[in-house]
Amino acid sequence: MFSIPSKERQPKVEWPLLLAITALMVIGVAFIYSATMANESSGVTSWYRQRFFMQCVWYLFGAIGAGLICLVDYHLLARWSLVAYWATILLLVMVLIPGIGATHGWGARRWIDLGVFQAQPSEFAKLSFIVAMANFLSRPEDELRLRPIFWKALGMTVLPFLLIMKEPDLGSALILLPVGLTMLYVAGIPERYLRNLVGGFALLIALLVANILFAPPHWQIKMEEYQKRRLQVYFGRDFIPANATAAERQDARKQQRNYSYNVDQALISVGSGGMMGKGWRHGTQNALGYLPRAVAHNDFIFSVIAEEKGFMGSVVVLTLYSVVLFTGIRIAGQTRDRLGKLLAVGVVAMFFSHVFINIGMNIRLMPVTGVPLPLLSYGGSSVLCSLIAAGILQNVYIYRRSY
């Protein structure tokens, strides 16, 4: 009987997680400052409208969100998950409607304008997807072996995936696949289903890539031109038509350079950082505008960090993420119910996919897709979701024994 109070005295807060996340937030603010304040025109804007300050505000809101999440037992949260899921599906549909969704001039309709805040429903869709999926898969083990359950789970993944693809936001959509797959795997769906699924996916992607790279123009699947080009650039192919005139050829080559420009410049940034980096706010790639200013503080924030802090800085960032990821896995291992485990695994999978795709894209391991780096990239939706996701981890940690 003496063991119970000792269990109750177990810390309620997973400190490594909290510390790692705090450290990431500090780094985020510091380098968003570095990335945006180099731009001379930002000197005129008042400080409270600066990006680094806005990011602090998002951190604050995110922390409050995470705190609130922690107040409610995740078992209770899970019961509302379907509501959240369908609400985000509704938002994803709404964002496609021209009057409601905003394009921000990027050609993709990803934002819902809420006045002070441009919400990006695809970010929230990831979260509600994780919770709903975890809830759905936390049924008795026997049911998981049933085919309809598997198909339903697959449907739950594919619906937001397609909607986000439609925006189009290939990166965010693609995140859903590894997350869903990991959750299916950990939940204990029979492995042959998963094998078929993965095999099917691989085939599909291979076909898609082959189609883009090798098929004659009117046989190609309809994709946004820029998506296609990004992939072509990633695979190092030029998109010069065989019968192009010299002028067209030159034009195409120029376009090619423009498309691969971001990646090339990101690589130069990362590579020129060297071992120790050029020092905070001393990166030239960003200050001189070689790293495009529109992306330096969000999708390519890692380039800024890597250039200014070098390999050591990159390792620190990687280490902090690995602390978050492995704490998440540990929390998943400590839970006694499948819901908690699935929630934790879902969050870990989401974080990992973001980190891997984003950093990979900075060093040309991955094609350029607009995937933010959690907590470091500038952006309200991304920050809120990342912190709430961390809150979910913490929530699982707190309430894992209380059933």
Added chain:
Amino acid sequence: MLVFDQLKKNDPHLRVITWGVLIGLAVLFAGLWFVQVISHRHYAENQKAQSFRTVRIPAIRGKILDRNRQPLAENQPSYNVSLYLDELREQFKDEWQRNRPKGKLTRSERMLLEPQARYRVVNKVVQKLGAGLDQPLGMDFGQFLRHYTNQLALPLLVLTNLTPVQIARFLEQSGNPPGMDLEVQPLRVYPHHTTAAHLIGFLIQDNSSAVDEDAFFNFRLPDYRGVVGIEGKFDQELRGKAGMKSVLVNNLGYRQSENIWTPAEAGKNVVLTIDLAIQQAAETAMGNAHGAAVVMDPNNGNILALVSSPAYDPSVYVPRLTPEEALKLSDERLRPQINRATQENYQPGSIFKIVVALACLENGLDPEEKIYNPPNPADPGHGHIVIGHHSFKDTAPPGEYNFKRAFIRSSNTYFITNGLKCGVEKIVQIGQRLHLGERAGLPTRQEVGGNFPKAQDLKRGWFPGHTANLCIGQGAIDVTPLQVAVMLAAIANGGKVLEPRLVDRIEPQGPLADESITRFPPNPPRGELGVRPRTLQIIREAMLADVEDEREGTGKAAFVQGMHICSKTGTAQVKDVHGNTIDHNTWFASYAPFGDSPRYVVIVMVEGGISGGGTCAPIAQKIYRALQYQESQQKSKPAAMARIP
């Protein structure tokens, strides 16, 4: 530990997940190691290549000074207005926003219209500057476009060589257009224009790197290279070492900041033996005559003045030669770029009789022995001599001639007779000791060697007529005025055949660091004349009489009270290919004063003159007067003497 605890747990699913994350992070780690550590150099170089532009900054060219450190070539600040385009970027943007056509534009349309918008801004700014400076200014679209595409990182030169009034206005105006800056560039100037132009040489624009210099630059600021003369020969020393600055540019190519990596090292000054005052006096004395004058110190070979007339103004080459000036410089008749003192062959005429006299007197001629000069049947007032079938005219009247009279009347009969008696080999020997037919050794190498018979020339096809012709300085002989100066110096200084000396030292600009001065002490004499002092004495006395014998001296027009000038005049016939006389080159070869401490050799040569005594002697007189005046000035101002290093 956090990671390995997971791997030990008995949960196969989580173990797989852990491995997956671990492998993923390891891949990222390895990728970052590869990019940031292994390939660091490659990317750092890429980064530098795209954001740094190196600019070559030419050094300030050294001066060319006379022996009293008076500048013959120096640098003057030239004030230019430059426009920094990077400071107009906001205006470019505004102009584009204001005047761009509505609607969506294709890429090529933008490429066409945007430069025009920029050009409008620049042109407006330049016009505004012009209004402020009271000088209508504009910018050519092509020029702007060239600058914008090729050297955006550099300022655009808007106006060069501002007048002092314009500089004052520019500095006073607070409302100068943005991005304008006043810049100073050293510009080569030749303060005395045509003075010593041939010696100084000239510059041409050449921005290329020197031999030991970094060869790669993105941009080069205008620089000059010396071509001939001192500017050419000592170009490396004068030019100094170019510096390098780097300009950091942004992704659009606009200048962001500048950083000087290696400052330019100023070139060194070249100090000549030339005396500006004497040079100018000699040039004035020459006037419009075409010809040359040399003033030399017979003790050490120092050239005090080297005049070639007509001369050109080396300033016309800076900043660049205009077509009209180029046309003037290539005038076939005037040939202003030829240094007549060193670069042209002239027949010496009677001044060569000095050499004949040396040979004869050394070989037993009794100076008092008289020779009869018979009258010329065609011209009874003058003598003549017949050698073979050819009759040589003599300008001297018929009668009895001893050495002195023959010398000052320049009797052809006397010198031909004695020259033939003595033998051409002996004459040629003396000439060779004087290094006739060879370059005198001027450091600028703008020289020809003249012509002089060699020993083997005398063995075949050489007849007494040739010797007779040589004895009066015609035929197989050509000299330059500089060679004649060396010859006269040898007579004056007792037989030392000197090498002309033009450059005294090369010293750094600015504060003198003694060890970095390169001195060029006089070279040892090239040879000795090897004649008895008595022979020299007889000739010197005859030469003195040439000026001071009031009755018969041909050079008496050069007489200067107190100078005791010793001279020999000459008038050489210039013949065309058919052997007809078409012109005369007249000579006055002299030194002063008579005696054991001669100080000056003065050679004057005029193309198309009437006679040596009539055309050249008055010019020489003016030069000697100037020399005398300078000596009197220096005597009265010993302090000024002391200043001369």
